[in-house]
Amino acid sequence: MGLIPTVWVTTSALAQVPMGYCDAVVAFNQASTNPAEWFDGINIDMEPNTLGDSWHTATSGAPDNYNQVYEANLIAILTYCHTVTRPTTMTLSWIQGSDYYYFVHGLWNALIQQQFVDYIVDVVYFNSSSEFMYGGPLDGYEDIGGIDQVLASLQGTVPAVFNAETISPPYAPAANTFWYGGVDTLEAAMVQVSDAFGNTEGFLGYSVHW
Numbered sequence: 001m002g003l004i005p006t007v008w009v010t011t012s013a014l015a016q017v018p019m020g021y022c023d024a025v026v027a028f029n030q031a032s033t034n035p036a037e038w039f040d041g042i043n044i045d046m047e048p049n050t051l052g053d054s055w056h057t058a059t060s061g062a063p064d065n066y067n068q069v070y071e072a073n074l075i076a077i078l079t080y081c082h083t084v085t086r087p088t089t090m091t092l093s094w095i096q097g098s099d100y101y102y103f104v105h106g107l108w109n110a111l112i113q114q115q116f117v118d119y120i121v122d123v124v125y126f127n128s129s130s131e132f133m134y135g136g137p138l139d140g141y142e143d144i145g146g147i148d149q150v151l152a153s154l155q156g157t158v159p160a161v162f163n164a165e166t167i168s169p170p171y172a173p174a175a176n177t178f179w180y181g182g183v184d185t186l187e188a189a190m191v192q193v194s195d196a197f198g199n200t201e202g203f204l205g206y207s208v209h210w
Helices: 013-030 048-056 068-085 105-114 129-134 149-154 181-195
Strands: 041-044 092-099 120-125 136-138 139-144 160-165 203-209
Touching: 013 041, 048 068, 068 092, 068 105, 092 105, 105 149, 120 149, 120 203, 129 136, 129 149, 139 149, 139 181, 149 160, 149 181, 160 181, 181 203
Parallel strands: 041 092, 092 120, 120 160, 160 203
Antiparallel strands: 136 139
8 A cells, every 4th residue: 555645744734644544544454354355564655855945944953954844744644654553464664765864864863763664665766786785976965875875874773675766768867767778787786786685684675666
C-alpha cells in the first residue's frame, strides 16, 4: 500500500488524512481471516523537497534550512502510522532522497533517535555503480549520497533499501538516471551492488523506480 501526496505535510489538519489511511489499512487486515488478502505493509512516499519554495520557509530555530512545520508534520505522520502498524505483521517504510541525510538534519536526526519506520527507501540519483555505492556530485556538492555514506549516517539504527532511478527524459538529467545506459548497465550495476553490500548490516537490498 503506497501513500504519496506530499501536500499532506503542509498542515496538521492535512496530516490527519494519511494517518486515517493507515488506520484503514490496519482495519482491513484485521477484518479479514485470510492472510492472502492482507497488505504486507505501507510505503509512504512523501518528499517535502518537491513542494517548491515553501520548503525553504519557516526555518527559524531549525537545525537545517528547511520548513519546520513540514518536517514536524511528516514526523507525526510516520510516528502515528508506525504506532498502529507495529502490533501487526505489517511493515512501514518511507521513501526519501539520497541527500536528506546530508541536508535535512531535523528529519534525519529524528529518524535515528525515534526509528519511526521499519526501514527507509533511499532514492539514489546516480547513473553508475560507483556513485550508486559510494556517492558523487549532487546538488552542487562533490561527494554526497551512495549506499556507503547513507548506511554510515544511519549508525545501524534503521535498515535501508536503495532505489535505482530509471525515469525517462525529459524528467531527469542523464546524470541522475540509469535510463540512458539501458537495462544492461542497470543490471550490471545492481550485481556489483549486491556483491559489495550484500552482507552489510542495514542493507536490505535494492529496488528500481521506473
